[in-house]
Amino acid sequence: MSRVTGVFHDRDALLGAIEAAHSRRLPIETAFMPAYDAEIIDAVGVPRSRAGSIALGAGILGGAAGLVFPAWAVEQWPNVTMSGKPLLSWPTFLIISFEMALLCAALAAALAFGIGLWRGRQPAGRAVTDSFALLIVCPPDREREAAELMRARGASRCEHG
Numbered sequence: 001m002s003r004v005t006g007v008f009h010d011r012d013a014l015l016g017a018i019e020a021a022h023s024r025r026l027p028i029e030t031a032f033m034p035a036y037d038a039e040i041i042d043a044v045g046v047p048r049s050r051a052g053s054i055a056l057g058a059g060i061l062g063g064a065a066g067l068v069f070p071a072w073a074v075e076q077w078p079n080v081t082m083s084g085k086p087l088l089s090w091p092t093f094l095i096i097s098f099e100m101a102l103l104c105a106a107l108a109a110a111l112a113f114g115i116g117l118w119r120g121r122q123p124a125g126r127a128v129t130d131s132f133a134l135l136i137v138c139p140p141d142r143e144r145e146a147a148e149l150m151r152a153r154g155a156s157r158c159e160h161g
Contacts, residue, residue, distance in 0.1 A: 002143040003029070004136045005159045006150030011037070013154030014132040018043045020149050021136060032133035040132075049116060055109035062104025066097030131156075 008014040014031065018040070021028055031044045074087045134155075136146045147158040 001137050002140045002160065004138065004143055004146040004150070006134045006136075006147070006153075006155035007157050007159075008132040008134070008150075008153075008155055010154060011040070011132060014040065014134060015043055017134050017150050017153035017155065020153055021134070021146070024145070024149065026136050026138055026142065026146050026149065029135040029137045032135070034130055034132070049113070051109050051112040051116065054112040055105040058108030059101045059105030063097045063101035065104075066100030067093055070096055 006017060008017065011033075014033075018028065018031070028044050030046060031040050033040055070093050071088060078087060134150065136150075138146050143160060147160065150158050
């Protein structure tokens, strides 16, 4: 497989090249840009990470566990009273629940992110200094077509490699 990188100075030219590559069924690997741009990332088709959803689910489970586990523990030892205070003290359980939600969400997000890196997923759009770039990975016989497509759409230079 050959790699063809086109460098663009204009965001709209990059979006045009992405559309043209999709219409000619040239496989786009990724796009490079100076700052995060959701429209370019969606146009390239980079899959979104599920780390946020995983962290949310783990946070909800951790928060629920932070409420249920202390209540269960108090019910196991009902004769233990601390200076006449009520056994089921929900305001203190909320503190435990909040901390458990944060802990579980942070651990799950870190784990999901680490598994994504371990599987070799590329980050959505890497940062470059002041220009935009498009990386197309194609068979060697379509390398010239990819370079011509990017030049026709306004690429200032194309690199093969």
